[in-house]
Amino acid sequence: MMSPLGGGLFLVLFLALVFVVLTRVTRKSSGVQESALDILKKRYARGEITREEFERMKQELKD
Incomplete structure (x- = not known):
């Protein structure tokens, strides 16, 4: 019992x-939410985007 x-x-x-x-x-x-730049860096590191795309998108984020 x-x-x-x-x-x-x-x-x-x-x-x-x-x-x-x-x-x-x-x-x-x-x-924690990732910043747009962090997501962009990860996409570039995984090979999802080219260097040119990375640089263009990074510049757009800074503007």
Whole structure:
């Protein structure tokens, strides 16, 4: 037989676990927004755009 305290303790631990999981999921989805220049640099590094496109887009961002 389980004592009432054991059941209550299990409930508290379960709720704490749910809170931690929800907090982590929320933080990841609302993370720091990258700047347009950071995104542009990553696209260039991955080879998605040429150097000329990179330089043109970078100049447009500065203007």
